[in-house]
Amino acid sequence: DGVRGKIQQATTIRATIDDLLQQASAYRAAGALVNPVGENAAEFYHRVLAIRPDDVIAAQGLDEIVSQLRARLAALLQDRDVQAAIAVVDRAGGVGLDSVAVNDMRASVEQEILRRDTVAEHLGKARELFAQGFITQPQNDNVVAMLREVDRLDPGNQAAQRMLSRSAQRLAEAAQEAYAAGLADDAKYYLELALTVTPGVDAWRKLRLNWENSISTN
Numbered sequence: 001d002g003v004r005g006k007i008q009q010a011t012t013i014r015a016t017i018d019d020l021l022q023q024a025s026a027y028r029a030a031g032a033l034v035n036p037v038g039e040n041a042a043e044f045y046h047r048v049l050a051i052r053p054d055d056v057i058a059a060q061g062l063d064e065i066v067s068q069l070r071a072r073l074a075a076l077l078q079d080r081d082v083q084a085a086i087a088v089v090d091r092a093g094g095v096g097l098d099s100v101a102v103n104d105m106r107a108s109v110e111q112e113i114l115r116r117d118t119v120a121e122h123l124g125k126a127r128e129l130f131a132q133g134f135i136t137q138p139q140n141d142n143v144v145a146m147l148r149e150v151d152r153l154d155p156g157n158q159a160a161q162r163m164l165s166r167s168a169q170r171l172a173e174a175a176q177e178a179y180a181a182g183l184a185d186d187a188k189y190y191l192e193l194a195l196t197v198t199p200g201v202d203a204w205r206k207l208r209l210n211w212e213n214s215i216s217t218n
Helices: 002-029 041-051 056-078 082-094 099-132 143-153 158-180 184-197 202-217
Strands: none
Touching: 002 041, 002 056, 041 056, 056 082, 056 099, 082 099, 099 143, 099 158, 143 158, 158 184, 158 202, 184 202
């Protein structure tokens, strides 16, 4: 009777574990990795491990969930959806996923928040410097320097691109004013700066050539 009872108990445990693993697999297939509460793959894998701590399938299932969440987090950060990314990390910690992995994901989110804050700070500083006329000077504390850093942190940032164009336009205007005042060297200097900022403006290249021909003729 004692042996029969142990066999029956083991059979019941095995059946329970199988049911939990099947349910966890179904949740994963449906995308319910850590949500909703009480009905997700992570919690069911943890239930299996609570019964049998060395269950390989449950442990592997949790590793796969971590991998999927990393991918989901990367996509959210790529889309700049920081709030959704924070929710994913918080929930990952809430269901007891590997603490090292959760901390790593949290660090990724914090890094993205810092990047966004730094971009906003540099854009604000660039606007202040633009209003003061510090387009390319002083070194490392001018509009172009700030915007180049924004472009490094956030390639293709439209606000930075627009401000760069405005900065180059202001330099070109300063060059034309200098030339009209008879300050040919200053005019060439400012026009070269404008072309350094935005080299693709053909009109400014033609203007530079005309000035050079005019100066050589005189």
